[in-house]
Amino acid sequence: MKQKYLSEVIYQIFALIIVVIVVHAIYVAVIRPNADIIQQQQTLQQEADEDYVPDRSMYIVLRDFEQETCIILFFWALSIIGMKTVRTMRERSLLDRELLQVSDGTSILPEDTRHFARPVQALPEKERGFLLPRAILAGLHRFGTTRDVQDVSATVRDICDNESERLESELAIVRYIAWAIPSIGFLGTVRGIGTALGQAHQAVTGDILGVTVSLGVAFNSTFVALVTSIVLMFLLYQLSLVQDRLVMDSQTYCDDHLIRYLQVPGRSTPQVGNNEAVQPA
Incomplete structure (x- = not known):
């Protein structure tokens, strides 16, 4: 069990490092150069034509550091969700296997427990x-x-x-990321508005370019943060649903394939139904 937790920590650390390298490389090589070119073209067209309305470019929307941080956190959380989803699907595959070879009409006596436990103990350690x-x-x-x-x-x-409870607690890091992404977006909003207010004197003289660029930073960071947060929360709740179903189906499997066959000589087997199944959080 400790090895499992250690492997998860190592996976999360390396996933974060890889995501940071890949996303930052894309920003340096693609997004920011294209955003600068488009920004310069739009500035020249605005100077030549006062009625010109610039198109909304995704390069400009994504180019700032707050958006880059939000995207890094999003893909990091996505890698964690993917890892846990794959592990949950592997666990669910056991529900389709006959781990206990008990036929109808057969009872499991206390003396038979070692015999029926051997096929389960023979499974791979993982x-x-x-x-x-x-x-x-x-x-x-x-x-x-x-x-x-x-x-x-x-x-x-x-x-x-x-x-x-363990599965729920292991999702804490993903929930923290889902909370942190909008917060980072709002930090970008504060930075953009603050910069715009600092350039208000230029707008008084007729130069509103600096103010509009700063306001663009403010609203673009919030836009990217909220979109990524919405997608991340949807995926998080889907993972939580899959994990809850795994727990409930595992208990149902034990009820149907184990408990209903248990028999103590001289006693009647109590009725143990599925009404005790774990309820989803």
Whole structure:
């Protein structure tokens, strides 16, 4: 488990470094040079024709440092979401496999728990760390120890609850990025408005170019920040939904493939339904 967390931290650090290098290279080589050329052309056309209305260029919208920072954070968060989505899909693939070879009409007795645990224990080490194998092994071990079906149900439910909380906490960095992006955009707005006010004396003399450029910085940074934040929040909630479904489906799998087959000699098996499934956060 510690190795898993360490690998995630290393992945996030290298993902951030790669995103910074790639995005900054694109800005230096493509976006800012084109933005400067377009800005110069629009300035010349405005000087030649007072009625000229410049077209809105994406190069100019994206060229400032606040927008670059927002895009870097967006793609960094996107890489984290992608990693967690792939891992969740791998865990979901176990739901389509018969990890417990139990046929209808067969019961699992406390003495049989080791036998039924062997196929799960034979899984690759990486897959044994997934939620479903951990829940099954914990349930079988609990049943062999306590000989109580209700204890097994409670154990499976607790593991699923803990997994749900863990998955929720691991999304904290993405939620922080989703909060930070609009904040950076508003910082660009403050910077642009402040610069525009500092050039107000030029506007009084008739030169409004500096004021308009500064106001463009203000509104462009907010525009880019809000758009990227909206897209990021949508992807974040989709990931959260997929993870919640994984937890609920894993508990349902344990109910249908494990708990319903448990039997203690001399006792009737309590009815354990899916009404105890983990509710999404």
